[in-house]
Amino acid sequence: MSEKTPAAKPRLLYVDDERPNLVALRALLRDTYEVFVAETTDEAFALLSGHDIPLVVSDQRMPGMTGTEFLEKVAAIYPDCIRMILTGYSDIDAVINAINRSQIYYYFKKPWNETEIRLTLSNALESIMTQRRLVESERRFRSTFEQAGLGLAHLELGGRILRANGKLQEFLGTTEAELLGTPLGDWLPGFDPTEPLGHPGQLVVREAPVATPQGERWSRLTSSVSLDGHGKPDYLITLVDDLTERRQTEELVLKLYHVVEQSPLSIRITAKNGIVEFVNPSFTRMSGYTAEEMVGKQADLLLSEQAQEADHKTLWDCITSGAVWQGEMPSRTKDGRLLWTRVTVSPVRTRDGVVTHYVTIKEDITERHRLEEQLLQSQKMEAIGQLAGGVAHDFNNILMVIMGYGAMLKGDGLLAPEQKEKVDHILEYADRAAQLTSSLLAFSRKQVMRLQPANLNDIILQVQKFLARVIGEDVQLRSAVSAEPLPVRVDSGQIEQVLMNLVTNARDAMPGGGVVTIETRRQMIEECGASTGEHPAPGAYAVVSVSDTGVGMDETTRTRIFEPFFTTKEPGKGTGLGMSIVYGIIKQHNGFINVYSEPEVGTTFRVYLPMYRMGGAAEESAAVPDAPGRGTETIMVVEDEPSLRRLLDSILTEHGYRVILAQDGADAIEKFQGTPPGTIALVLMDLIMPRMNGKEACEEIRKVDPEMRVAFTSGYTREFIDIRDAMAEDVELIMKPVQPTELLRKVRDILDRSATPAA
Numbered sequence: 077m078s079e080k081t082p083a084a085k086p087r088l089l090y091v092d093d094e095r096p097n098l099v100a101l102r103a104l105l106r107d108t109y110e111v112f113v114a115e116t117t118d119e120a121f122a123l124l125s126g127h128d129i130p131l132v133v134s135d136q137r138m139p140g141m142t143g144t145e146f147l148e149k150v151a152a153i154y155p156d157c158i159r160m161i162l163t164g165y166s167d168i169d170a171v172i173n174a175i176n177r178s179q180i181y182y183y184f185k186k187p188w189n190e191t192e193i194r195l196t197l198s199n200a201l202e203s204i205m206t207q208r209r210l211v212e213s214e215r216r217f218r219s220t221f222e223q224a225g226l227g228l229a230h231l232e233l234g235g236r237i238l239r240a241n242g243k244l245q246e247f248l249g250t251t252e253a254e255l256l257g258t259p260l261g262d263w264l265p266g267f268d269p270t271e272p273l274g275h276p277g278q279l280v281v282r283e284a285p286v287a288t289p290q291g292e293r294w295s296r297l298t299s300s301v302s303l304d305g306h307g308k309p310d311y312l313i314t315l316v317d318d319l320t321e322r323r324q325t326e327e328l329v330l331k332l333y334h335v336v337e338q339s340p341l342s343i344r345i346t347a348k349n350g351i352v353e354f355v356n357p358s359f360t361r362m363s364g365y366t367a368e369e370m371v372g373k374q375a376d377l378l379l380s381e382q383a384q385e386a387d388h389k390t391l392w393d394c395i396t397s398g399a400v401w402q403g404e405m406p407s408r409t410k411d412g413r414l415l416w417t418r419v420t421v422s423p424v425r426t427r428d429g430v431v432t433h434y435v436t437i438k439e440d441i442t443e444r445h446r447l448e449e450q451l452l453q454s455q456k457m458e459a460i461g462q463l464a465g466g467v468a469h470d471f472n473n474i475l476m477v478i479m480g481y482g483a484m485l486k487g488d489g490l491l492a493p494e495q496k497e498k499v500d501h502i503l504e505y506a507d508r509a510a511q512l513t514s515s516l517l518a519f520s521r522k523q524v525m526r527l528q529p530a531n532l533n534d535i536i537l538q539v540q541k542f543l544a545r546v547i548g549e550d551v552q553l554r555s556a557v558s559a560e561p562l563p564v565r566v567d568s569g570q571i572e573q574v575l576m577n578l579v580t581n582a583r584d585a586m587p588g589g590g591v592v593t594i595e596t597r598r599q600m601i602e603e604c605g606a607s608t609g610e611h612p613a614p615g616a617y618a619v620v621s622v623s624d625t626g627v628g629m630d631e632t633t634r635t636r637i638f639e640p641f642f643t644t645k646e647p648g649k650g651t652g653l654g655m656s657i658v659y660g661i662i663k664q665h666n667g668f669i670n671v672y673s674e675p676e677v678g679t680t681f682r683v684y685l686p687m688y689r690m691g692g693a694a695e696e697s698a699a700v701p702d703a704p705g706r707g708t709e710t711i712m713v714v715e716d717e718p719s720l721r722r723l724l725d726s727i728l729t730e731h732g733y734r735v736i737l738a739q740d741g742a743d744a745i746e747k748f749q750g751t752p753p754g755t756i757a758l759v760l761m762d763l764i765m766p767r768m769n770g771k772e773a774c775e776e777i778r779k780v781d782p783e784m785r786v787a788f789t790s791g792y793t794r795e796f797i798d799i800r801d802a803m804a805e806d807v808e809l810i811m812k813p814v815q816p817t818e819l820l821r822k823v824r825d826i827l828d829r830s831a832t833p834a835a
Contacts (some may be wrong), residue, residue, distance in 0.1 A: 171368035227316030235269030249289035364410030585626025714761030741768030
């Protein structure tokens with residue numbers, strides 16, 4: 077069917093097989109109507125299909141089909157148009173029957189009356205237009221009712237459902253047939269029909285959960301009363317809005333809000349131009365700035381001066397390109413403190429991808445940053461310590477040769493007195509060199525310690541007379557030792573060296589004179605670590621404090637004071653090793669040291685040494701050792717250093733021992749396997765050798781003879797060696813450098829013990 081064209085005048089179709097009648101009626105009505113005429117029913121149906129014609133008038137007598145038959149077919153196809161007929165008296169019965177069947181609105185008798193026709197057509201047209209408006213209104217209402225985005229129901233005043241749209245049916249998971257006639261309260265428990273009736277002209281809103289086939293859903297019920305033309309309640313209207321997704325979204329938003337509010341991380345939201353719009357409580361705790369002080373301000377308020385130029389530009393270049401920026405930077409707090417923070421800045425985009433805001437998340441990593449610096453410092457000191465320890469170890473081999481041959485030469489009775497004096501000088505300076513290696517090992521914490529029980533107060537009093545000569549006349553030395561004994565197990569010589577270095581350092585900090593104070597006391601250390609990041613074992617400690625009234629140190633100097641080769645003195649006036657050696661000695665004693673200092677106030681060093689519980693019996697004083705005895709046993713000497721190998725051969729041979737020399741572990745195994753069983757009484761070997769070290773060689777030798785006595789020589793301590801699992805616990809260790817008499821005494825002692833593999 078083609079689209080029907082709109083009309084400027086009301087349209088009327090007149091069907092008559094007599095053309096004069098068609099012409100006459102058209103001429104009569106064309107001033108008011110747009111008149112279409114047809115001589116046959118086929119022409120009439122063609123016009124009806126192409127035009128919207130509300131009025132149809134037909135002659136009763138037509139060939140092939142009467143007017144009433146034609147109008148019955150029109151009614152079946154176009155029920156919304158008004159149908160009228162022209163008839164004579166002879167056809168009146170058929171017309172009346174058609175009227176009774178509601179197929180004809182009115183009939184005109186021939187000849188027609190102009191006034192009657194005009195009046196009847198006008199009334200009919202008004203009737204059909206009114207009917208069409210009602211139909212259109214009903215269509216629009218039904219369309220609105222069905223297509224509403226909310227569930228919609230009309231109810232009786234008692235609450236029973238009169239109609240329900242598809243959205244409500246979908247929400248409740250049912251059909252309109254199941255809903256009609258049932259109380260809405262059966263489906264929506266939150267609905268009470270008396271509420272809107274009690275408030276006519278107002279909306280009543282309630283939210284409540286609803287059980288549906290999809291599970292519990294949240295709904296909002298909006299009810300009102302529809303009034304009739306007399307202002308009386310006619311029926312109820314209820315809107316049902318599914319709030320489930322919105323409520324879930326609100327709960328999610330609330331949850332996210334609580335997460336942001338309770339987050340331990342600082343969170344800040346800024347607009348695209350950098351103006352702060354939101355900060356969480358952690359932001360306030362970290363920065364000191366409240367939300368009132370920050371909202372509306374520029375975000376870079378918290379950047380430190382050193383971060384403003386480089387970091388700030390890099391950050392903004394990154395996020396303005398749409399990327400996420402991560403990094404570490406300093407931030408300034410409200411009270412001026414400088415924090416190190418790990419920062420993540422992310423752009424916030426709309427659904428269309430447009431950046432509107434930025435979220436900045438900060439984590440305070442000041443403590444971690446400080447610990448990392450300490451770790452780097454510790455690693456640096458450890459690396460230099462490894463170097464110093466290695467140098468000292470190799471130098472000990474050289475010193476042992478010098479001291480060994482010097483001692484042998486000094487014992488030669490053929491030397492003249494002046495020659496012995498020169499030998500004494502050689503041995504004196506070799507001993508000084510040994511003290512130098514001891515300092516290097518102290519710095520690297522690998523030196524040999526001779527730990528003895530002692531009262532820390534006695535050590536202070538003993539060394540005080542030497543310290544007075546060191547500091548000079550313009551510096552006063554004061555001491556305040558604890559009234560109670562402070563028993564410790566220490567190498568007294570090394571503790572004296574610590575005190576000497578600390579007092580010397582204090583003297584240099586007071587070029588115009590001042591006061592140095594040494595104090596001792598007892599202190600309990602709890603589980604928490606010290607302020608410098610040390611984590612000592614809890615327990616009782618003996619504390620010695622060395623304070624001065626000198627120039628003090630700034631924070632940068634204080635944090636580097638124990639760094640190797642760091643010195644504040646002029647070039648050529650300090651090696652930078654003094655405080656590093658102090659640090660190494662204290663750490664090897666399982667203690668720790670703190671330093672407190674402020675510029676122009678002074679400095680205090682506090683040394684903590686673990687307290688030692690003295691035994692019940694008095695400590696025996698060391699007896700003067702006897703001269704080493706001679707022997708006749710066979711000893712295998714394994715040493716990769718040729719000069720030291722020759723020295724050991726000479727020392728042992730001169731005292732009656734037979735010696736088998738081997739240059740490394742592999743050579744030792746080969747020669748041991750080639751010697752008759754029971755010949756070798758002791759294997760004396762270096763611990764660190766090329767091709768095969770001492771531990772590996774010892775294991776192979778013990779496979780041949782499990783009872784073989786083995787002694788190692790090394791410049792490292794047993795603790796240092798055990799950490800590297802370089803030797804077994806049942807093996808004797810002789811530390812380098814060693815004097816010939818001490819070596820012979822040690823060898824004799826091992827050989828004279830019972831026949832067991834371990835010393």
